Amino acid sequence: MKQLQDFFTIYKQSAWNKDTESMIALYHDNVVIFDMWNQGYQTGLTDWSNAIKGWLGSLGDEKVNVIFEMTEIHEGKDVGFGSALITYQAISISNTIVRSMKNRVTLGFIKQKDEWKVIHQHTSAPINSNLEGILNF
Structure with a gap:
């Protein structure tokens, strides 16, 4: 990624196209x-790559539409920070939303050799006192 905001576009396209690489x-x-x-915590690109391949590979005929909202980016010389609300929509072969969920995502970026990479990612979904997700509105 040449710019931090590229993450959101590339991630969305990669999910839709099931482009694991x-x-x-x-x-x-x-x-x-x-x-x-599943694990809740993973370190290293090998483990995370396996998780991505497992997720996108499990979709069968479905596609995933990713929608980012409330995107924020803060950039330094070689360290950056981003956050957003992220909605995942499973789209059937007949172009119908079959399920959907909304999460929060926080991203830490590092720049090496003029390329930005995610070094830390934290996904969460707040719940109310009844243990119900409060972002699914």
């Missing part, structure tokens, strides 16, 4: 991931 290329070799599924 393009999505994996967004991340640094030493990435730390705090995710909401």
Whole structure:
């Protein structure tokens, strides 16, 4: 990525096209991931690559439409920070939304050799006192 905002476009396109290599290329070799599924915590690009391949490979005929909202980016010389609300929509072969969820994502970026990579990603979904997601509106 030449610019931090490229992350959001590339991630969305990669998910839609089930392009695992393009999505994996967004991340640094030493990435730390705090995710909401399965393990909840992963370190290193090898483990995260396997998670991406497992996710996109499990979709069958479905596509994933990713929508970013409230995107914020803060950039320094070689360190950057981003955050957004992220909606994942599973789209059937008949172009119908079959399920959807909204999360928060926080991203830490590092710049090396004029390329930005995600070094840290934290995904979360707040809940109310009844343990119900409060972003799904």
